[in-house]
Amino acid sequence: MRRDVFQAIADPTRRAIIAxxxxxxxxxxxIAEHFDTSRQAVSKHLQILVECQLAKQEQQGxxxxxxxxxxxxxxIDKWLEQFRKIWEDRFNQLDTIFSNIKQNKP
Amino acid sequence: MRRDVFQAIADPTRRAIIAxxxxxxxxxxxIAEHFDTSRQAVSKHLQILVECQLAKQEQQGxxxxxxxxxxxxxxIDKWLEQFRKIWEDRFNQLDTIFSNIKQNKP
DNA sequence: TAATTACGCAACCGAACGATTGCGCGTATA
DNA sequence: TATACGCGCAATCGTTCGGTTGCGTAATTA
Numbered sequence: 001m002r003r004d005v006f007q008a009i010a011d012p013t014r015r016a017i018i019a020x021x022x023x024x025x026x027x028x029x030x031i032a033e034h035f036d037t038s039r040q041a042v043s044k045h046l047q048i049l050v051e052c053q054l055a056k057q058e059q060q061g062x063x064x065x066x067x068x069x070x071x072x073x074x075x076i077d078k079w080l081e082q083f084r085k086i087w088e089d090r091f092n093q094l095d096t097i098f099s100n101i102k103q104n105k106p
Numbered sequence: 107m108r109r110d111v112f113q114a115i116a117d118p119t120r121r122a123i124i125a126x127x128x129x130x131x132x133x134x135x136x137i138a139e140h141f142d143t144s145r146q147a148v149s150k151h152l153q154i155l156v157e158c159q160l161a162k163q164e165q166q167g168x169x170x171x172x173x174x175x176x177x178x179x180x181x182i183d184k185w186l187e188q189f190r191k192i193w194e195d196r197f198n199q200l201d202t203i204f205s206n207i208k209q210n211k212p
Numbered sequence: 213t214a215a216t217t218a219c220g221c222a223a224c225c226g227a228a229c230g231a232t233t234g235c236g237c238g239t240a241t242a
Numbered sequence: 243t244a245t246a247c248g249c250g251c252a253a254t255c256g257t258t259c260g261g262t263t264g265c266g267t268a269a270t271t272a
Contacts, residue, residue: 010116011260015185022192029218041261043220062218062269070193077186079121080179086128087176117230135248147231149250168239168248 005075008052013037014045018068021055025065111181114158119143120151124174127161131171 009015013035020031028046032039046066049055053072058065115121119141126137134152138145152172155161159178164171 004118006112006118006121007116010113012110012112013260015112019188022189027218028220037260038262039219040221040263044260047220064219068189068192070189073186073189073193076182077190080183080186082125083128083174083176083179084183086174087179119230133248134250143230144232145249146233146251150230153250170249 003048003052005052005054005072006079008048008054009076011045013041014049017042017045018049018054021066022068022070025058025067027063027065031066109154109158111158111160111178112185114154114160115182117151119147120155123148123151124155124160127172128174128176131164131173133169133171137172 009018016035017031020026020034028039028043031046032042035042046055046057049066050057053069055066056069058067115124122141123137126132126140134145134149137152138148141148152161152163155172156163159175161172162175164173
């Protein structure tokens with residue numbers, strides 16, 4: 001079973017859940033009301049998010065509040081870092097090319 | 107068939123391919139040499155990457171060179187933006203929200 | 213105390229995924 | 243011109259995914 005951050009954000013419903021619990025802690029029932037799926041389906045998504053540490057759970061009586069663990073989101077950001085460097089370099093290269101064209105340098 | 111950027115980067119092999127073709131354009135055979143899978147498997151991955159515009163292909167004789175389309179990577183970055191705001195601005199407030207829930211403060 | 217509520221867990225099902233194998237087609241090379 | 247090469251496409255197969263349904267359990271409420 002693959003359970004990493006990238007697999008977790010692959011599902012659109014899961015991304016929507018992430019957006020919800022990013023703002024405030026919510027219970028599975030409260031979350032499920034925002035979708036056309038059952039509570040159990042949402043619970044499964046939450047379980048996956050907890051499993052790869054994208055969400056924290058906090059029990060309160062018979063309710064369980066889920067909230068996004070922002071720290072883990074940085075892992076995606078960290079992975080993007082290598083490409084961010086490239087797409088900035090590419091832009092710089094384009095600039096230099098353009099500059100060279102302007103200055104008639106090959 | 108789900109075919110968006112997030113689904114594309116979900117697979118670890120595909121992420122490795124992305125890292126390869128980010129540096130330079132490569133042929134399917136050349137890419138496949140870096141992995142334990144067949145050329146056809148790599149070709150399938152490349153097809154998915156092209157499909158969601160994460161890669162461009164450039165035919166040259168009987169060879170086809172694939173290279174990363176950095177622009178599309180920004181889509182992920184754009185999605186991360188909303189959470190980046192949270193983890194930078196509200197990092198400390200998140201704990202307060204949790205505490206308030208415990209104490210039944212809205 | 214009995215009924216209700218909130219939830220996780222397990223079984224199950226159809227669809228999608230990732231990989232392999234076996235082609236056919238165009239391009240290079242002898 | 244015959245052969246080898248690079249590639250995409252289609253069929254196939256086992257596995258995983260996302261969903262539903264049906265429970266069991268613990269906490270609340272009547």
